[in-house]
Amino acid sequence: MILIFLHLVLITACVSTVKSSDEVSKTDSFQMTFPDPDPVSDKLASRIPAPSGFVRVEEPTESFASFLNALPLKSAGEPVRYYNDKVKSRRGVYCAVVDLPIGDRDLHQCADAVMRLRAEYLWKHKRYDEIHFNTTSGFRLDYSKWMTGNRLSVKGNECSWVKRKKPSNSYLDFWSYMETVFSYAGTYSLSKELKPTNVSDLKIGDVFIQGGFPGHAVIVVGKATHSATGQKIFLLAQSYMPAQELQILVNPNDPKLSPWYPLNFGERLVTPEWTFKKTDLKRF
Numbered sequence: 599m600i601l602i603f604l605h606l607v608l609i610t611a612c613v614s615t616v617k618s619s620d621e622v623s624k625t626d627s628f629q630m631t632f633p634d635p636d637p638v639s640d641k642l643a644s645r646i647p648a649p650s651g652f653v654r655v656e657e658p659t660e661s662f663a664s665f666l667n668a669l670p671l672k673s674a675g676e677p678v679r680y681y682n683d684k685v686k687s688r689r690g691v692y693c694a695v696v697d698l699p700i701g702d703r704d705l706h707q708c709a710d711a712v713m714r715l716r717a718e719y720l721w722k723h724k725r726y727d728e729i730h731f732n733t734t735s736g737f738r739l740d741y742s743k744w745m746t747g748n749r750l751s752v753k754g755n756e757c758s759w760v761k762r763k764k765p766s767n768s769y770l771d772f773w774s775y776m777e778t779v780f781s782y783a784g785t786y787s788l789s790k791e792l793k794p795t796n797v798s799d800l801k802i803g804d805v806f807i808q809g810g811f812p813g814h815a816v817i818v819v820g821k822a823t824h825s826a827t828g829q830k831i832f833l834l835a836q837s838y839m840p841a842q843e844l845q846i847l848v849n850p851n852d853p854k855l856s857p858w859y860p861l862n863f864g865e866r867l868v869t870p871e872w873t874f875k876k877t878d879l880k881r882f
Contacts (some may be wrong), residue, residue, distance in 0.1 A: 599684075634792055643667040645674075645694060646846065648822035649858060652831060655802070655821045662882070663802035666720040666819045669835075670697040672847075681706065681841040692845035692869040693857045696835065701773070704841045705780035709815045710787045711837035711844050712805055716882055717741070721772055729775075730792055733757060733782040744775040750782070755781075785813030792880030797861065800832060804881050806867060806874040814838075814872040817846065822858070830861035838871060 606640070649653050657663040670694040678686040679695075680823045681704050691701075698718075700706035706714065713731055721741075729741035737757035739750065747763040789809025795801075800818060807815040820833030834847045834857075849856035850870050851863075867874040 606692070611779075616673070623734075624798050639665070639669065640697070642669040642671055642672050642696075642846070645671050646820065646833065646857065649855065651826060652822040652829075655823060659804065660723060660728070662716070662719050663821075666715065666802055667815075668831060669715075669819065669844075671695065672697045678843050678845045681846055683768065684709050686842055688871075690850075691847065693848050695845040696844035696846070698844060700837070700841060700843055701777060703777065704839075705835055706778055706841040707780070707784075707839045708837050709785040709807070710776075710780040710841075711835075712807075712815050712817045713779055713783065713788060715817060715844075716803075717772075717776060717779075721769075726767070726805070727834065731779050731783050732787045734784060734787045735782075736787075739775075739779055739780075739782070741772070741775055744771070744778075751776055752782075785809045786811065788815065789813065789880065792882060795799070795881045797876045797879050800830070800861060800879060801881070802832075804879055806834070806878045807880055808872075808874060808878055814874075816869060816872070820858075831858040832861060833857060834859060834869060836869070837873070 639835065643654065653662075653665075656668060674694070675694050678692060680686060681700055681702055698714075717729050717731075720726070726745060727740075727742050731739050734740060735755065742761055745767050746765050747761050748759040749762040751758050751760040756868065785807060786809040788805075789807045792807065795804060796855060800821070802818050802821050804818045805815055807813070808820075814836075815832045816836040818832050819835045821830065822832075823830050833843050836847055837844050844856055848870055849859050851868055852860070863876070865876055867876065867878075
């Protein structure tokens with residue numbers, strides 16, 4: 599009965615709509631690519647500099663934090679678009695849009711975007727064995743199995759691997775894997791996988807997450823420290839529902855500091871579309 603319940607609640611807010619693995623694997627006419635723009639101005643760390651007096655935290659070149667600092671951004675003023683190319687009506691939520699394709703299905707929502715960024719980073723650095731996420735029912739989806747041609751089979755409440763394809767590791771195959779993850783995982787499962795961490799130790803790549811039906815998740819994509827006072831600030835990114843492009847959030851509480859958030863935000867972190875507790879911070 600518990601598994602049946604979990605399967606049904608996957609259709610609620612901020613978790614992905616469940617589709618069969620056969621449907622997820624269809625590519626239709628949609629072509630996936632991961633843009634890697636040359637202009638420095640198109641990258642997050644350059645477009646959104648630290649405020650006066652603050653210095654960005656130095657990150658190792660091949661770290662997850664460095665990867666997030668270099669996220670490609672769309673041209674200034676571009677709106678967030680949904681999976682069906684419609685424009686998000688709320689414009690006071692974000693200050694920039696991440697220039698990454700999200701597919702043409704209603705799948706790339708909040709937790710999905712967080713898992714996607716982590717998986718993209720690991721895939722880029724060929725750390726394939728580290729790419730895995732659990733379904734809401736607890737079944738582990740390993741990309742290493744997907745690469746060998748295995749595909750997820752769901753019969754009732756039972757999940758298993760079935761060999762259906764030839765071994766492959768193209769970006770299109772990787773994206774097909776991610777859409778399967780989006781379909782069967784969400785805030786509930788991701789919140790159980792991530793490890794709790796203290797806000798005082800916040801790092802780029804950490805996630806504020808409330809797992810549930812609905813739930814929500816935002817990811818830390820920037821951090822800076824004041825050179826004189828030591829005050830720390832950070833940037834947040836999110837997707838939402840319906841499935842939409844990643845966006846860099848504004849700070850609705852402090853327009854002068856926005857889009858940066860102060861690390862000493864108190865007991866609650868208020869973002870434009872969700873409020874978190876400071877105990878909601880977790881880490882991969």
